[in-house]
Amino acid sequence: MIPQTGMGKTMVLPEGCSDRSDVTTRASRVRMLASAMALPMLLALSGCGSAPNDTFDLSAVSTPVSTSASARNRQLLIADPSALKAVDSEQILVRVAGSEVRYLSKSQWSDKLTRVVQSKLVEAFEDTGRLGGVGKPGQGLAIDYQLISDVRAFEIATGGGDRGVVEISVKLLNDRNGSVKAQKVFRAEVPSAGSGSSAYVAALDQAFGQVTGQIVAWTLQQL
The missing domain is CATH 3.30.160 (Double Stranded RNA Binding Domain)
Known part of the structure; x- marks a missing residue:
């Protein structure tokens, strides 16, 4: 010192x-x-101040495919679905009025909604075993047809009773000449069994399963 x-x-x-x-x-x-x-x-x-959101996924298909049609000589591309920005996110949409929308608190999808829908459509077609091949863009398929889809609604509707609403418009496009072979809109509504996030998502999952089963059956019939 x-x-x-x-x-x-x-x-x-x-x-x-x-x-x-x-x-x-x-x-x-x-x-x-x-x-x-x-x-x-x-x-x-x-980072410890708030709990993480509950994360939910969708089933590939929850209803049997109601057709015996087969197209094992065809290869199908499931194109990237389109959707409005309000729908196409990881948040779960709730329609509280005609034009007023919110998002389900503390809940989210496992990925961006259109990616989840695309992945589950691919799984549903693959599980039938009735196509020569099915896949997404970039997987190197020798494509015969493309399934073009637009997710018009994927929401919990609260007016007139809580229910899951799914509406998807699809077009079957001939990849060789660019012509639309067929197109159709598929819609399903399933009442919610409760008021919690799990009940809401279960209703959406059932509605999506119905729509997916209809899309798969219709597509196989068209091919």
Whole structure:
């Protein structure tokens, strides 16, 4: 320790410090280091303040495909579905009035809705075993037909009783000449068995299963 005299008083400085400025500098560095160490701890604690959302998936198909039609010599591409921005997200849409929509609190889909719909449509067609091949863009299929879909509604409707509503418009496109072979709109509504997120999603899942089964059967008949 180094004694230093000033203003009639003697101050003892730590070893390595020649004057008061050195002491001040060291104290500042200690405070900066403490702040730097505290920041990550605060960020980590802030992430514990809210519980994660419940995440839900959809079934590939919950109703039997009502046709014996087969198209094992055809390969089908399930194109990326389209949808309005309000529908096409990970949030679960609730229609509280004719034009007023909200999102189900603390709940979400496992992925962007159109990706989930596309994936489940592929699974549903594959599970029939009645096509030569089925897949998504970029998988290298020698395509005969494309299934073009537009998700018009995928929501919990609250007017007139809570229910799951799914409406999907599809076109069957000949990939060789670009002509539309057939097109149709499929819709299903299933009442919710309760008022919680699980009940709402179950109603949507059943409605989607009905629509998917109808789309698969119709497509096989057209091919």
